[in-house]
Amino acid sequence: MKRVLLLTTIFISVMILAACKKKQPPVNPEVPVNLYKVTAKPVLYYDQYPSTTAALSQVTLLPQVQGAVTGIFFTEGSHVKKGQKLYEIDRRIYQDSYDAAVANRKVTEGTLTQAQQDADRYEYLNKYNAVAKQLYDHAVITLQNARSQVKSADQAVKTAKTNLSYAVVYAPFDGTIGFSQVKLGNVVTANSTVLNTISTDNPMAVDFVINEKQLPRFEKLQQNKHQDTDSLFTILLSDNSLYPVNGKIAVIDRAVNSQTGTITIRLVFNNPQGLLRVGMSCVVRVHNQEAGPQLLVPGKAVVEQMGEYFVYTAQDSLMNNPKAGADSAKNKIKKLVAVQKKVQVGQTIGANMIIKSGLNKGERIVVDGVQLLHDGSQITTANKVGPSAGGKGGR
Secondary structure, rough: OOOHHHHHHHHHHHHHHHHHHHHOOOOOOEEOOOOEEEEEEEOEEEEEEEEEEEEEOOEEEEOOEEEEEEEEOOOOOOEEEOOOEEEEEEEEHHHHHHHHHHHHHHHHHHHHHHHHHHHHHHHHHHHHHOHHHHHHHHHHHHHHHHHHHHHHHHHHHHHHHHHHHEEEOOOOOOOOEEEOOOOOOOOOOOOOOOOEEEEEOOOOEEEEEEEEEHEEEEEEEOOOOOOOOOOOEEOOOOEEEEEOOOOEEEOOOOOOOOOEEEEEEEEEOOOOOOOOOOOOOEEEEEOOOOOEEEEEHHHOOEEEEEEEEEEEEEEEEEEEEEOOOOOOOOEEEEEEEEEEEEEEEEEEEEEEEEEEEEOOOEEEEEEEEEHOOOOOOOOOOOOOOOOOOOOOOOO
């Protein structure tokens, strides 16, 4: 028993001694990083906005009369011309109504002729007191009624003619027509049944939303009709290809959305080849016209925290030298530390990002090793490969 206790004691002592001999990690280890010297250079870039194509005019075709569809005279999805015949609704009943109205008008015209002759005759006799006054008055009233009946018959003919014309549906303007919502033989109801939808296709509108803070810039662009930059407004299609035609501002919406603080801008693009169709998703590119060089830094150097953006700059700092005595004149040594700075970012250009404010030309920022840093971390550039963005390692 005593022997077991002795061996246990010796084992514990050896373990404690071995643990004491282990190196303790330094309190503030230096983090190896790469640095990039901030420079200003001319930058060509575009502000990009998600957008949707829309028709300048779009109409849902509804029948004005009731009846069965007896004719469809277009190809679905094709381009149609203004006045082109699209649908025909059974015209027979409306043709019969028109013919009856015309015939009734002829009857009323005959009645008017007879009443006019009677009135003329009684008027002549009345001059010589050769007819009863009552008969003369009745003749005049009959003539007035006959004239009113002719006017009523004229209106009936116009109504019947209008209904007959409504039996044929024509294209209201040049544009693209969609899928037909009715087939031959379907019975349609006036002002209710949807026949089809037709929309203009050249030019085409492109709508996108901006923050109200950007509104003054776009108002200036709208007022300046002669732009120096040919590609001021361009769009990228859903396959990331560039649409070959440039656009221009057509409309700025009348009001800012009070809930979102945004406003809609409408551009207009010519669409001669029909590449743009209503409802397409695309990206509007607005050529940035800011003059002068911009501060461009590697995007990996920028850290986002709660919607705000920061970078780490490298700054020299004097620190205590642990190898020197407390009273030694050399107890201070120069160390490189990381200082966190809040910045305002601009457009992202490839792997780089424009810095609007918060940094100055010539400052050194950390581009590799950012994830290991906090404000005040000691850093070193030893044994690090220079950043691919063109930065210079070292102090």
